[in-house]
Amino acid sequence: MSGLCGWIGHGASAADNRGLIESMAAPLARFDASAVTSAQGSSSAAAVAASAASTHVYQQDGLIIALWGNARAGDGLLHAQAQAEGLAPALAQAWRRDPGSVCAQLRGAFSLCILDETSGEALLAIDRMGTQPMAYQSVRGALVFGSSADAILRHPLTPAKIDHQGLFNYVSFHMVPAPGTVYQGQQRLLPGESLRFKNGAISKQRYWRIEFKEDHARQFGELKEQFIQTLRDSVREASTGAEVGAFLSGGTDSSTIAGILCEVGGKPANTYSIGFQAEGYDEMEYARLASRHFGTAHHEYYVTPDDIVAAIPQVAGVFDQPFGNASALPAFYCAQLARKDGITRMFGGDGGDELFGGNERYSKQHIFALYQQVPAALRSALLEPVIGNFPGGEHIKLIRKARSYIEQANVPMPDRLETYNLLGFYGHDKVFTSDFMAGADASGPIMSLRQSYAENQASSLINRMLALDLKVTLADNDLPKVLKACELAGMEVAFPFLSEEMVAFSAGLTAKQKLNGTKLRYFFKEALRGFLPDEIITKQKHGFGLPFGVWLQQHKPLQQLASDSLTDLKKRNIIRPEFIDTLVGQHLNEHAGYHGTMVWVLMMLEQWFRQREQRV
Incomplete structure (x- = not known):
């Protein structure tokens, strides 16, 4: 719980760096008052804000290691050394033996930094599932990082500048997918990814990714x-x-x-x-x-x-x-x-x-994929012309369904997963102002989805979707x-x-x-x-879904909060005021559950801005 932060390549002395690293770590502990453990060198520093069991910090001979999380060493030498000396000292020895093998030897949920002032090199990594995040920014020969952007923004080299693409991606996905962030210049590590930094240059690699053994049937x-x-x-x-x-x-x-x-x-x-x-x-x-x-x-x-x-x-x-x-x-x-x-x-x-x-879309996409198994000549020469040109087909439910099925089935993966995207339904040009879109690429969200989907080459559709969902x-x-x-x-x-x-x-x-x-x-x-x-x-899947759209129509204080939030959001020149008026005045009355989602997304955007402005 809480987090990790630090930098390498900036500072004049350990004494000067101590105040800065403590300032960076303060936001990490603001909700749970976790203790902060820090280490400072002449040009680097790191801190962990967490419980004692989740904090591992080491400093010796120009080397700083900070690990946050419930991590453990895998089998072998690292495990034996961790049992004898502690995890952080064992990682120090592993770094000196073979820097490239450190991450693959760790298990559990963690964020890790290794700062080596002797060589001017650093390593950042997060766990295989991406449970504990890590953002970073390279600027003027330094690397600044943290499990929360709030920590990074406190460093003098990395002031806050909102990234239009990050905001666009948020409205599209209702979150900002990694490796992007909502700040210019900041990036995040992907699950199972490590970063090496030396002489101002960054190189990244996936030290782990899921590998499916699809043909290994067992009893x-x-x-x-x-x-x-x-x-x-x-x-x-x-x-x-x-x-x-x-x-x-x-x-x-x-x-x-x-x-x-x-x-x-x-x-x-x-x-x-x-x-x-x-x-x-x-x-x-x-x-x-x-x-x-x-x-x-x-x-x-x-x-x-x-x-x-x-x-x-x-x-x-x-x-x-x-x-x-x-x-x-x-x-x-x-x-x-x-x-x-x-x-x-x-x-x-x-x-x-x-x-x-377990997600319903897996079975739906399986059904769409069946259409691709029909010979292409049969599809293009017979099925699609007959169904598409059927007289009066728009008035016949079965024909309408067949047309919709064919239309969706012909959309390639993973684009087909986004055919019901809310932003796509409204149209980005109707939602965002032209000034805002000058700094954003409307194709960004689908391009990021395609990139994530292409990273796993499993032979089956279900496993490729599973690999995508592990990330997104x-x-x-x-x-x-x-x-x-x-x-x-x-x-x-x-x-x-x-x-x-x-x-x-x-x-x-x-x-x-x-x-x-x-x-x-x-x-x-x-x-x-x-x-x-x-x-x-x-049973059908549901979970802790919130009836926001329903309550929004009935509860005056909730209506007021949403109205105030969206009114203030209009002033930020991100969302078109006329779209907000139509959303609340027309769409919400047509289908509260469906359009209430966009009200929530925009309301939470404004609420995030307000909270951020109080912190920065």
Whole structure:
């Protein structure tokens, strides 16, 4: 929890650098008052703001090492040295032996910096899943870095300058995908990526990426036994050194984690759920079902519109760049409830969808991909002309559906994933001012998606989508959502599904074991039959979705907050005032749930600006 920051290539003395590094580290501890541990050289410094168990700092002979997180050494020499001397000193020896092999020897969630004043070289890295972020900026021969942009902005070489592309990407994706940020000159490391810096030059490499073993079929019984044991080991390891509890939405992931936690802990696990008094949004009955089934000590909280009004500025402020996933608010209230009970670490079920094939779009894209298996000559010469030119087809439901299917199926991946993008629906030229668009490329979001999709060459569609989602859905969106919501509540968080062993296990499953026709999570669900209640295995996915659009039409204080936010956003010359007027005056009344999402995204953008202006 909290973070890491520092620099190399700037400063005159350790004494001068101490005040600056402490100033940079201050924002990292502002929500949980974590202790700050720092080390300073003549031209470098680093600091970690975190609990003692998550802080590893070393300084000797011109070398500074700072590691933040629940990391551990893998097997071999590093592991033996870490056991004998501590992790940071062991990393120092590994750096001196072979700098290029350091990152691959680490396991768990971490951010790492190694600053070597003797050679003028630095190494930055984050964990394989991208759980703990790292941003950086190279300027005037120095490298400034931090797990939060708020720390970087406090360095005199890296003042804040908003990047139009980052804002455009935010409105498109509802978050800013890495490696981009919302600030000019700043970049972020990707999951499993390391950065080497020397003589003002940067080189990056992926020291790890997921590799699918798609043709390695094994017997179901053997796989099930390994799967359950890996789950137990992951939960047991993540439970060490803390009073743990678990988010429980009533879905397969959170229910599985809760059940395993009861099993390995030998007592009823503390589970926490959020409900909503809004039709179609409350899933508390499934959470209660899972709790009764496993015998957890269950705790509930019903979030109200007043809660949302109170939390919006706080949640906007905990993020160092705009973030529009509304589920961060219920996650915050859930973590806050657990904190009051003395829980210090919450377990999230995040990662299960992206490892085992649980998102609805996987089955939808499988159906679209089937069209490409029809011979091209048949498609172009017969099917498409007949369906496209069918007399009166626009009035026949079946023909309209066939046309829509063909139209989407002919869009290549990954562009097809964005066919329902809200910004694309409105049109960027209708949303953004022309002055703003002079500094942004409208093709930027889809180009970044294509680049991420192309990085993994798995032979099956499902695995290529999973690899994409490990980055875009998980590392860029869901993990920051939970981590920051928990940080705001003063809570640590762990993700047992994301252990190296569980990731490796999932990569060894065949494509059909993840998506069998249109059956999502095929192996996962079959392996857990008899462990999970059948009702949870067969339920539709939902989670802690927030009924913002519904409440916005009914709750005056929420309406006022949204109205004030959007009115002030008009003055920033980013969004066209006439678009905001149409969005609120027309679109929201047409479909509150759909268009309410854009109201939320723009409201949180303005709220982020307000909180940032108070900090900078």
